[in-house]
Amino acid sequence: MNKWTFPTQIYAGPDSLNRLTEFNNESILIICDPFLKDSPSLTYVIGLMDSKNKVTIYTDVVPDPPITHVVKGIEFMEGIKPSVIIAIGGGSCIDMSKGIAYFGRKLKHMDIKSFIAVPTTSGTGSEVTSFAVLTDSETQIKYPLVDDAVLPDEALLTPLFVKTSPPSVTAFSGMDVLVHALEAYVATAANNFTDALAQQAIELVFEYLPKCHKPTATEHDRMSMHEASCLAGLSFNKAGVGIVHAMAHQLGGQFHVPHGLANSMLLPYVIGFNCSHNPAVAKKYAHLSAKLGFAGHNASEVDKLAALIEAIVTLQHTLDCPMNLTAFGVDKAVSETKLDLMADRALEDMCYRFNPYPANHDDLIGLYKKVL
Known part of the structure; x- marks a missing residue:
């Protein structure tokens, strides 16, 4: 028997980021690739939300995300207790964010209402997949985290970031x-x-x-x-x-x-x-x-x-x-x-x-x- 569901809500198009204007009085954590910090594109995204919400940026993201970086991200997240997490980046950023959101909910019992993925590359499809790949830095072995619970709640497909x-x-x-x-x-x-x-x-x-x-x-x-x-x-x-x-x-x-x-x-x-x-x-x-x-x-x-x-x-x-x-x-x-x-x-x-x-x-x- 095949069971078909697509739990992730997908918003696609040049205006898909307007979805972010609907948040109000939330603590929002944006996890993004470090080169996006202070970029006009990220500034634009923050501007859609910061007048009505508390927005925090976290950029300690590296390729092939190590498990240790997921732990560091969770520790950072505990200090701000976000109700919304938005991952903006390539596959590594989204995979790391999946790990942070997943373990934050599962182990730290954080009340994360929504986890949103905004892919900046047209490649991994990580915004709609139920697994993430994390790396043990010492052994260089990649470990898959496989669980429907790691699926983003929403995916925003915008051409804004891939243009450059x-x-x-x-x-x-x-x-x-x-x-x-x-x-x-x-x-x-x-x-x-x-x-x-x-x-x-x-x-x-x-x-x-x-x-x-x-x-x-x-x-x-x-x-x-x-x-x-x-x-x-x-x-x-x-x-x-x-x-x-x-x-x-x-x-x-x-x-x-x-x-x-x-x-x-x-x-x-x-x-x-x-x-x-x-x-x-x-x-x-x-x-x-x-x-x-x-x-x-x-x-x-x-x-x-x-x-x-x-x-x-x-x-x-x-x-x-x-x-x-x-x-x-x-x-x-x-x-x-x-x-x-x-x-x-x-x-x-x-x-x-x-x-x-x-x-x-x-x-x-x-x-x-x-x-x-």
């Missing part, structure tokens, strides 16, 4: 959207509902991500990618992802490769691997390739799959994505010493179990070697 995203951030986060959708499309828990969300996200990415990477990107282009990110998040939150993510988490943990870029490096090889081991996956991806116009409907399955992978690689080159760890700046001899460790940890990653083929340790080693 650097090209590399746009590229890597956008490839993250594509991987979310392509993995969800063949994940073990996929169904017709998640497929519909994933397909639309994939279509939007191929059309709008190259446009968003250019300085001529319009507000419509940016908003379309923002919506693609959210659609992909809704899809994989129910369907799962797969070994691209399980393996990418280790590249991020060991070599600090941006998550979307790590996903991008692995994607073409994992698609080929899964297709070669699962005929149903090959058939599904071939159908998608034809539907997107990458190959003719009468083309062979092999040609359709080749066309899909070629389209992905072409997109990566268009976005100036490094295609392997060496191109990113990691010494090959160093990365080789981590292969067994990364493969072992990828097998333990929560994303692994949704992959449509149960890849083993040697399979993962082989895939990692392709991106050294």
Whole structure:
């Protein structure tokens, strides 16, 4: 039996931030990426609320949020006892805020009426997913926090913050959207509902991500990618992802490769691997390739799959994505010493179990070697 609910209320569009004007007499904690502090965009957001509420800013946010930073955030929050938490940032900021809000409610019994996510990148879909990834700084192991209780109560999709995203951030986060959708499309828990969300996200990415990477990107282009990110998040939150993510988490943990870029490096090889081991996956991806116009409907399955992978690689080159760890700046001899460790940890990653083929340790080693 499939149960379908989307608990997070989604406000989308240039005027979505007007939702914040409805708060009155609240203690509001804004958790945001440090570079947003004193920015005109953040000043605008604060101006929507500060005349009728007490607004506090917290900016101790770092990439791959460590568990220790979540603890520090909770300690800070205890001093102001917010009734509303607003996370404004990328995936790391939103994930850290999820941990702060979750444990604040669960362990500290704080009366947080509303937890709102405002994504500033079109990538993670974290604003509508029921898990967060936190890092143990000592071991560099990433731990998932999985619970519907970490879902934001509301998500505000606004083009305000993504208008100024650097090209590399746009590229890597956008490839993250594509991987979310392509993995969800063949994940073990996929169904017709998640497929519909994933397909639309994939279509939007191929059309709008190259446009968003250019300085001529319009507000419509940016908003379309923002919506693609959210659609992909809704899809994989129910369907799962797969070994691209399980393996990418280790590249991020060991070599600090941006998550979307790590996903991008692995994607073409994992698609080929899964297709070669699962005929149903090959058939599904071939159908998608034809539907997107990458190959003719009468083309062979092999040609359709080749066309899909070629389209992905072409997109990566268009976005100036490094295609392997060496191109990113990691010494090959160093990365080789981590292969067994990364493969072992990828097998333990929560994303692994949704992959449509149960890849083993040697399979993962082989895939990692392709991106050294």
